[in-house]
Amino acid sequence: MQVPLLDLKKQFEQIRDEVMPAINKVCQDQALCLGPAVDKFEKEVASYCESKYAIGVSSGTDALLVALMALDIKPGDEIIVPAFTFVATTGAVARVGAVPVFVDIDEKTFNIDPAKIEEKITAKTRAIIPVHLFGQLADMKPIMDIAKKHNLSVIEDAAQSIGASQDGIKCGNFGDFGCFSFYPTKNLGAFGDGGLVTTNDASLENLTKMVRNHGQNATYEYQIIGGNFRLDGIQGAVLSVKLNYLDQWSNKRRENADFYNEAFADLDLETPYIAKNNHSIYNQYTIKCEKRDQLQAHLRKNEVGCGVYYPFPLHLQKCFAHLNYKEGDLPLTDKVCKEVLSLPIAPELTVDQRDFVVETVRTFFK
Ligand SMILES: Cc1ncc(COP(=O)(O)O)c(C=O)c1O
Incomplete structure (x- = not known):
């Protein structure tokens, strides 16, 4: 699928x-x-x-x-x-x-x-x-x-x-x-x-x-x-x-996020953390996983769309080289760039598609 x-x-x-x-x-x-x-x-x-x-x-x-x-x-x-x-x-x-x-x-x-x-x-x-x-x-x-x-x-x-x-x-x-x-x-x-x-x-x-x-x-x-x-x-x-559709669409994203959170709870990945006083609209559902690159390859092989936002931190980009930042200056930024992976969360996702995303992620960890 x-x-x-x-x-x-x-x-x-x-x-x-x-x-x-x-x-x-x-x-x-x-x-x-x-x-x-x-x-x-x-x-x-x-x-x-x-x-x-x-x-x-x-x-x-x-x-x-x-x-x-x-x-x-x-x-x-x-x-x-x-x-x-x-x-x-x-x-x-x-x-x-x-x-x-x-x-x-x-x-x-x-x-x-x-x-x-x-x-x-x-x-x-x-x-x-x-x-x-x-x-x-x-x-x-x-x-x-x-x-x-x-x-x-x-x-x-x-x-x-x-x-x-x-x-x-x-x-x-x-x-x-x-x-x-x-x-x-x-x-x-x-x-x-x-x-x-x-x-x-x-x-x-x-x-x-x-x-x-x-x-x-x-x-x-x-x-x-x-x-x-x-x-x-x-x-x-x-x-x-x-x-006129925005809240309905964002609610559907939240529903999808809740579903994933539960389905991934026992896996070796971190589901998105939303602070208690925050109401997120889940423009992305971004997990953290140490084996991110392998998981991404596995999802791609099984035709599950996913994306890395963002693979490279901005302070190390060539366009900002004149600002003289180096690796390690922003250690958490460097770290998450290597671990993040965004999964399909859009409101148009069908129940079958959502189940397939879960199943495909789960088979990676088996
Ligand atoms: C955090 C952030 N800032 C700014 C922009 C720029 O918006 P646009 O692509 O509409 O120029 C984007 C859009 O991708 C964004 O994600």
Whole structure:
């Protein structure tokens, strides 16, 4: 039996009858860049995220870049980031000329370890970017305490975590900004690229909207340097339709995760640890296994989709070689890169497919 890691064609069939007329309407109106469909989606998603403001942008990567530009992060500023994340988190920092300062993770949650942040703060530090990896929030209370104490901005990289919460507060509402991705593999995926910036601060919303559209506040009047970070009308229309399914889909992911947790309990692997005060949306179901490479080969041989997020830590990537990090600087990050493996968790997974994943994993350990 073939089990893909993700089957977006199946998801499309489920919503085709709603999504195609919505796309058709944008085509008829030819409101292609921002426009009414994006306005509508922004209102709906702000309400969903329980944030005052939501600004649709061109991608999750650009959401981070826009947030950094809105905060006027300058060359030489230092930004605290984890090294166990997708490259966009740190690439955005480098693109504004700032310096990513890497901090190790909590091995259990995969998220930045707040206890290791303060030792990295210098007079140049301007912001912290905690990443809510795989659908679970980073430990925000100590992070916000440190940020307040040192007068730092906080940009939450919530690209993988829309709808996730901690102590009942949805991600994006702890820091100055929440940055979300609508890349198709996310729990809420566009039909192409898309992203979102959320904030609860009216002046930051204003700045973000300016940055999104070349720094203009009125036609051909440019207040600051911005760019073209606009969300397409078609994506707004698609995302409005899909948003209605998001909780249902994320609940199904949680159900699949519970099933796996129980089925794998006696095996020599670690199932995902979700902190008690966290509500995860399981963008990934990521186990840890010392024999990861062999397990991955076994799953592939049996046509079970799986993926390694992420095989190489960012502080050791060639693009950051000038920062002079070496192996062992972030030992837990190095370690998990060798052990993580993500299994199929998507809501479209059938009961038979889920059983087959369990059976295939179990035969590896026999
Ligand atoms: C943690 C994280 N940050 C940022 C991004 C960038 O989002 P996008 O792919 O929409 O540019 C992603 C998406 O893959 C991500 O997983």
